[in-house]
Amino acid sequence: MIVQYNVWNAIQNDPRMAASLLRLHFHDCFVDGCEASVLLDDTTDMKGEKHAGPNNNSLRGYEVIDAIKADLERFCPSTVSCADIVALAARDAVTMSGGPFWAVPLGRRDGLTAREKSANEQLPSPFEPLDNIITKFASKGLDVKEVVVLSGGHTIGSAQCFTFKRRLFDFNGSGKPDPTLDASFLTNLQTTCPKPDGSNSNLAPLDATNKRFDGIYYSALLNNSGLLESDQALAVDRRTAPMVYNYANNPDSFWNDFGTSMVKMGSVGVITGGNGQIRRKCGSVN
Structure with missing residues (x-):
């Protein structure tokens, strides 16, 4: 309580x-x-x-x-x-x-x-290829399904412009936006994050209902409206795309799997028994 x-x-x-x-x-x-x-x-x-x-x-x-x-x-x-x-x-x-x-x-x-x-x-970084992210999850005992499910935590919150801005103006050094971005979504993001570097700390919602935990995140990926490259990659990779489709169309499935995956993640490398300590202040050891 x-x-x-x-x-x-x-x-x-x-x-x-x-x-x-x-x-x-x-x-x-x-x-x-x-x-x-x-x-x-x-x-x-x-x-x-x-x-x-x-x-x-x-x-x-x-x-x-x-x-x-x-x-x-x-x-x-x-x-x-x-x-x-x-x-x-x-x-x-x-x-x-x-x-x-x-x-x-x-x-x-x-x-x-x-x-x-x-x-x-x-x-994991939003700039990394999906293969790298999958490898980092695997090093923690988490599989590809956990990559997709835990990425769904991006159904709430926002991201700073610098985490996705290169997709808006100069994707991979092309001098053009990421061609996979939905056109209206791109226009909105370019308004939020105009080209000058001063906008790098501006915030954009990770999905359209970013204060509510729901399955809209996955629907956005299917509509080419994933904010981060690492998120949008889930909708096109053969290993992850079927799960994105499933969660977009069966939000209850995402709901159930998210809790299970959080318990699994929350068990990574825990210290128990006589090891470690219970800190009296979280910012420093006793």
Whole structure:
């Protein structure tokens, strides 16, 4: 209840926070496992993950996790790990956005270190070919289906222009837009992200209902209206296209599979037993 209240309050104040909390869990688990390393601040001896390329100036929600942790420490000190808080907050953010509920297995412990280099190497990028992304998922024990399902988390949230802008004006050095983009979708994006570099931090919705967790994301891919290259690639690759079609036409199937895939992702590289610790503050080790 403490986690839920804080997540609800954060989303009321900033609806974008739902997507940010989901992304925070993903970025934690994909770098050396779900052990809250992404929350650690830099020290004189350690350069952590917060300022790695995929996270710097784009990953959000640290203050929400800190607020939850502070409340939990008052009611049940040294009991709930930061890693478990991140997993619970992601689930609650999805549910409060109209998405599915799933039971989150608990008992993770927090790691003792973080690595900027690992974040730069292990996190999938929207600029990467699908083969690279599939390989990175496989390294975490996640298969092609999980690539498609977890990418569906992009049904909520927004992306900064720099993550897709090259598709609008100079795709692959052609001097022209990405020819696969729907024409009206392209026009709207060029308005949101005009050519001058000053627009790079402007935001565009990841799908047309980006505050609601639904299956519109997959329908957009079939209509050549996927915002990120890595998303649109799912609709044309023979390994993933049938699943995109299925989820676009059977949103209940996506609904059920998303929770299952989140549990699987949330189990990557967990620390349990006597390893790690339960941090009293999420930004530093005890």
